[in-house]
Amino acid sequence: MFQKVLVAEDLDSISIAVVQAIEDLGITEIHHAKYCDDALLKVKKAIKDKRPYDLLISDLSFKTDHRETQLNSGDELIAAVKKLQPTIKTVVFSIEDKSFRIKSLFNDLGINAYVAKGRNSIPELIKAIQSVFNNNSKIISPELSHALRDKSLIEIETYDILLLKSLSKGLTVDEIGLDFKNSGIIPNGGSSLEKRISKLKIFFKANNNVHLIAIAKDLGLV
């Protein structure tokens, strides 16, 4: 089994159970960080000491508080950690259930497993850790197994997200066009932007821009 494990999780109510579960797996060296920044520091130190972590278990969203932080999400933490230690195994443990998000974790960040926090998630987490140790990859909670197969969101790209974000900031189409032009983003013609928004409205079955943003917010796209 893994020797040295790091848990990044802000909620104490959750980290207690996670750490306990890992202990029950017979892992003795377990460290825990409540902030992404602290987690990264621990990873750095472990590498420096020539005793790197075998496994990182991370949440995705972290509460913001008084403290100034560099890294603000599990995504950023994992990206930063993998830069320092590309071979580390990673398991994400989060409440997030949007296939769009989960897919990008596997494809863009190359995580090894995704376990959704739920009514029976601790046993699932255990199984996922064991599976990752046996060199399996792309482990995912049973109730979300559809997420990786789900084709429906694959055509929503960064450009669309940026467009939705601009709309949600209250910009008009004209203003977005200018903004994109200044940032060198294409297409940026008013008509193209309208067309793209129109496509999104059809895709999400939205009646108008207001409806579209409401849906995008619900899906966690923006």
Place this chain on the structure above:
Amino acid sequence: MFQKVLVAEDLDSISIAVVQAIEDLGITEIHHAKYCDDALLKVKKAIKDKRPYDLLISDLSFKTDHRETQLNSGDELIAAVKKLQPTIKTVVFSIEDKSFRIKSLFNDLGINAYVAKGRNSIPELIKAIQSVFNNNSKIISPELSHALRDKSLIEIETYDILLLKSLSKGLTVDEIGLDFKNSGIIPNGGSSLEKRISKLKIFFKANNNVHLIAIAKDLGLV
């Protein structure tokens, strides 16, 4: 200390720590439900057996899954329980941090304490339970103590929420007017609706309707 306590919490990773914490308080009779419906059943049975619960600790949001449920949130659960047993003490333990929401829990549902899930929430939960036992009320996590004082959201009423919800469903102002007329909600004239929306836009510093709904979504108003 309380004799008999019920915990309503869907996430196993959290309920483990909560139950442990309550055990450490010396409470021996602790029950736990993963669904609101189950929690209500337990309350009913306890009343029938003439051994009602002294305290209910509940989460607010519960995941939906395959199971059909009557009650879908902690709000609904607490309302239903208080109907059967008005004197029961209630503590809400949730990630929610919108002052609008928390205020309504105290004012409309009459909860005794609100503890925000966070980096140090288990000790806070313990303190809150002890405080409620000593007949204190309106206990709230330190980082949210501003929420009850916060005047800013007090003038946003049910009517405004309904209006924002209608907008977020993609209805036009005309359609909302008709809808309100059919439901006997006043005012329902197009001009009045526009004026009200305009007020909301000023209040929330929104550029247009799209922006307004984006903000409302962020605040958890709709």
Place this chain on the structure above:
DNA sequence: TCTCGTTTTACGGTTTTCCGTAAAAAACAT
């Protein structure tokens, strides 16, 4: 009942969205 003040509604003009069609530009294959 009358008056004053507030709320609700009506109306008109401007801007923006919304939704077609079509031209221009770019990407691609042969």
Place this chain on the structure above:
DNA sequence: ATGTTTTTTACGGAAAACCGTAAAACGAGA
């Protein structure tokens, strides 16, 4: 190079949002 397809942009008209002003309806107090 040349023709074809796809993408991007331009344009125009109808609908809705946007925003100010003014009339009508309502409610409380004298």
